[in-house]
Amino acid sequence: MQAPSIGGITLPRGNGAVIRMARGSSLSDFADKIDANPASMVQALFHLGEMVTATQSVSDDILELLGSEMGYEVQIVSPEDEDRELLDTFDLSYGENEGGEEDLQVRPPVVTVMGHVDHGKTKLLDAIRSTNVVAKEAGGITQHIGAYQVATHLNDVERLITFIDTPGHEAFTAMRARGSKSTDIVVLVVAADDGVMPQTVEAINHAKAADVPIVVAINKIDKEGANPDKIRQQLTEYGLVAEEYGGDTMFVEISARQRTNIDGLLEAVLLTADAALDLRANPNMQAEGVAIEAHLDRGRGAVATVLVQRGTLRVGDSIVAGNAYGRVRAMLGDHGENVAEATPSRPVQVLGFTSVPGAGDSFMVVEEDRVARQIAERRQARTRKAQVANRRRITLEDFNTALQQNKVEQLTLIIKGDNSGTVEALEDSLMKLDVGEEVNLRVVHRGVGGITQDDINLAVITDAIVIGFNVKPVRGVQELADREGVDIRYYTVIYQAIDEIEAALKGLLKPEFEEVAVGTAEIREVFRSSKFGNIAGCIVRSGEIRRNAKARLLRAGVVINDNLTIDSLKRFKDDAVEVREGFECGIGLGSWNNIEVEDTIETYEIREKPRA
Incomplete structure (x- = not known):
C-alpha cells in the first residue's frame, strides 16, 4: 500500500496499528514510536494547520489528528496507567500483593460524616472526639481536612474507628476520583427538626456512587419539633430503608449538642462494618495509603496528614506521595503526640517531605531515598509535559x-x-x-x-x-x-x-471600549508647503496634543473627518512629542490638506472600559 502523503510529505503508514502515547508527548516521542523523521511530521502538521516544533509538548487532539492521517490509532495513556508502568520499572506495585489470608488482620473502619449544612456534622465530630473544634472555626464552618481515631466498645471488646473530617461532599468525591478509596462507611447526618434537604440528597448520591454503606444519624432529637419517624419515611424514597421497616440501613437517634446516644452511633458503625465489609489489611508489609491533607508549615516545612491503608509506616521510612518524596522525620497523632509507627487505618501527620503532596495523593514506602526521588521526579516531569500540552485555557471573553x-x-x-x-x-x-x-x-x-x-x-x-x-x-x-x-x-x-x-x-460578553478626549487645538493660520502639504499653525485650547494620536477635524462644530492622525508635531522648528494647553504648535495631518483657519482639531484615545 502507498504511504500517506500530507502536503507532499511522505509519512509511514500505520494500517490501524495502535500507538500508546503519554499525555503531553512531543512529535519526537511519536516519531520514535513509529521510526519516522520528526522534521517530516512537523511539516505535515503545518499543512494540517498546526504549527509546533519537534520537541514541543502537544495536545491529545493533535496527536490523534496526526495519527489518524497516517493510519495509526493513538491511545492517550491515562495518568493511572502511566503511574502503573512507572512503578513496574522499579518492580513496585500499589494496592496489590497484600499477602495470603494468614497475613491479613482486622483493621478499623474509616468513616466520613456527610449531610446538609447546619445539620450538625461538625458538632457530631466534636461530640465523638470530645474536643471543641467548632469554636476554632470561623462561623462554625469546617475549613480543613483532618482525620481522627476514637476508641469504643462492642461486646466488651475495645474497637477503634477512624473518622475523616472533610469540608464537604466535594472533598469526599475528589478523593474517591483520585483512586484513594479511603472511606469505608458514610455517616449521613439529618436534623430531626428539618428533614431531608438538597445537600442530604447530594450526600446520598455521592455515597451510592462510591458504593459505600450508609449509617443514618438522626440528629437534634432534643429540639422542639423533632420527628425522627418522618426522617425514616423521607429517606425510604432514596433507597435508605430502616431496619425497623424491613430494610438494611441502621438509623440511630442522637443529639450531638447533648451528646446523647453517641455510643449507639459508634456501635452501629461497627455492626455495619462487620456485616457488610471485610475490613482486613496486612500490617507486615511496606506502608501504603493516602494523603488526606497537606500544607506548608513555616516552622516544620511540608506537613501531610496521611491515612495508612495497608502495611505499617515507621519513622525513618523513605516515602513518595504523588510528586512529593522524603524520609519520615517524625509522626504525630491526632492529639499532637509523637508516634513511632502507624498501622492500617491509623491517621498521622508526617514531617519530612521535601515538597507538599496533593490532598488525595496515594503514598507508598520504598526501599531507598534514591528510588523515592526518581519516582517523584518522573511524575513531576510527566505533569509538566501534560500541563504544557494543555496550557491554553478558555476565558470568559473568548x-x-x-x-x-x-x-x-x-x-x-x-x-x-x-x-x-x-x-x-x-x-x-x-x-x-x-x-x-x-x-x-x-x-x-x-x-x-x-x-x-x-x-x-x-x-x-x-x-x-x-x-x-x-x-x-x-x-x-x-x-x-x-x-x-x-x-x-x-x-x-x-x-x-x-x-x-x-x-x-449568550455569547455577548466582549471587551467594552470608550473614547477618551486627550486635547483640542484651534487653527490660527495655515502654512502651505509643496513638500509637506498644508501645515496647521495652532494654539492648544485644552489638554495636550500628542504626536501619532488619533484626531478629528471640526469646522463650525461639524465633523469634517474623524479618521485622522497627528502625523507631525512641532514647536517652532523643533519636533515635539506633546504640546500642552496654552502653547502654540505646528500640526501636520498627513495627506489631509483640507484645513482652514478657525477649524478645531480634537485628539482622542480608544481605551478598554473597566467593568464596574
Missing part, C-alpha cells in the same frame, strides 16, 4: 469565539464564596439561567473560603473559570493561575456575577 467555532458546548465554573449560603444562592441563580439548548452551564465545584491551589488544579483539568465571591486567592495561587492560564473572576455583587455569566452564555 468563550463567545469558541462558541461560534463550535469548540465548546458548555461553560464550566468553580464557585468559591465567603459563606455557604452565598455560594448556594449564587449557584442556584446561575443554574436557573436559560439561554437555549446550544450551550450548558456546569458547576464542577463550589466551596467556602479563599481560592486555593486545589481549585486551580481542578480548573486546569476541567477547563473551568473560577468565580470568587467576596474571596481572593490564598498566597501563591494567583501566580499559579497566571502560569496555567486559568481565568479568575472576582465579584462582590451577586447580580453582576449573574449578568456576566449570562452574557457569556
Whole structure:
C-alpha cells in the first residue's frame, strides 16, 4: 500500500496499528514510536494547520489528528496507567500483593460524616472526639481536612474507628476520583427538626456512587419539633430503608449538642462494618495509603496528614506521595503526640517531605531515598509535559469565539464564596439561567473560603473559570493561575456575577471600549508647503496634543473627518512629542490638506472600559 502523503510529505503508514502515547508527548516521542523523521511530521502538521516544533509538548487532539492521517490509532495513556508502568520499572506495585489470608488482620473502619449544612456534622465530630473544634472555626464552618481515631466498645471488646473530617461532599468525591478509596462507611447526618434537604440528597448520591454503606444519624432529637419517624419515611424514597421497616440501613437517634446516644452511633458503625465489609489489611508489609491533607508549615516545612491503608509506616521510612518524596522525620497523632509507627487505618501527620503532596495523593514506602526521588521526579516531569500540552485555557471573553467555532458546548465554573449560603444562592441563580439548548452551564465545584491551589488544579483539568465571591486567592495561587492560564473572576455583587455569566452564555460578553478626549487645538493660520502639504499653525485650547494620536477635524462644530492622525508635531522648528494647553504648535495631518483657519482639531484615545 502507498504511504500517506500530507502536503507532499511522505509519512509511514500505520494500517490501524495502535500507538500508546503519554499525555503531553512531543512529535519526537511519536516519531520514535513509529521510526519516522520528526522534521517530516512537523511539516505535515503545518499543512494540517498546526504549527509546533519537534520537541514541543502537544495536545491529545493533535496527536490523534496526526495519527489518524497516517493510519495509526493513538491511545492517550491515562495518568493511572502511566503511574502503573512507572512503578513496574522499579518492580513496585500499589494496592496489590497484600499477602495470603494468614497475613491479613482486622483493621478499623474509616468513616466520613456527610449531610446538609447546619445539620450538625461538625458538632457530631466534636461530640465523638470530645474536643471543641467548632469554636476554632470561623462561623462554625469546617475549613480543613483532618482525620481522627476514637476508641469504643462492642461486646466488651475495645474497637477503634477512624473518622475523616472533610469540608464537604466535594472533598469526599475528589478523593474517591483520585483512586484513594479511603472511606469505608458514610455517616449521613439529618436534623430531626428539618428533614431531608438538597445537600442530604447530594450526600446520598455521592455515597451510592462510591458504593459505600450508609449509617443514618438522626440528629437534634432534643429540639422542639423533632420527628425522627418522618426522617425514616423521607429517606425510604432514596433507597435508605430502616431496619425497623424491613430494610438494611441502621438509623440511630442522637443529639450531638447533648451528646446523647453517641455510643449507639459508634456501635452501629461497627455492626455495619462487620456485616457488610471485610475490613482486613496486612500490617507486615511496606506502608501504603493516602494523603488526606497537606500544607506548608513555616516552622516544620511540608506537613501531610496521611491515612495508612495497608502495611505499617515507621519513622525513618523513605516515602513518595504523588510528586512529593522524603524520609519520615517524625509522626504525630491526632492529639499532637509523637508516634513511632502507624498501622492500617491509623491517621498521622508526617514531617519530612521535601515538597507538599496533593490532598488525595496515594503514598507508598520504598526501599531507598534514591528510588523515592526518581519516582517523584518522573511524575513531576510527566505533569509538566501534560500541563504544557494543555496550557491554553478558555476565558470568559473568548468563550463567545469558541462558541461560534463550535469548540465548546458548555461553560464550566468553580464557585468559591465567603459563606455557604452565598455560594448556594449564587449557584442556584446561575443554574436557573436559560439561554437555549446550544450551550450548558456546569458547576464542577463550589466551596467556602479563599481560592486555593486545589481549585486551580481542578480548573486546569476541567477547563473551568473560577468565580470568587467576596474571596481572593490564598498566597501563591494567583501566580499559579497566571502560569496555567486559568481565568479568575472576582465579584462582590451577586447580580453582576449573574449578568456576566449570562452574557457569556449568550455569547455577548466582549471587551467594552470608550473614547477618551486627550486635547483640542484651534487653527490660527495655515502654512502651505509643496513638500509637506498644508501645515496647521495652532494654539492648544485644552489638554495636550500628542504626536501619532488619533484626531478629528471640526469646522463650525461639524465633523469634517474623524479618521485622522497627528502625523507631525512641532514647536517652532523643533519636533515635539506633546504640546500642552496654552502653547502654540505646528500640526501636520498627513495627506489631509483640507484645513482652514478657525477649524478645531480634537485628539482622542480608544481605551478598554473597566467593568464596574
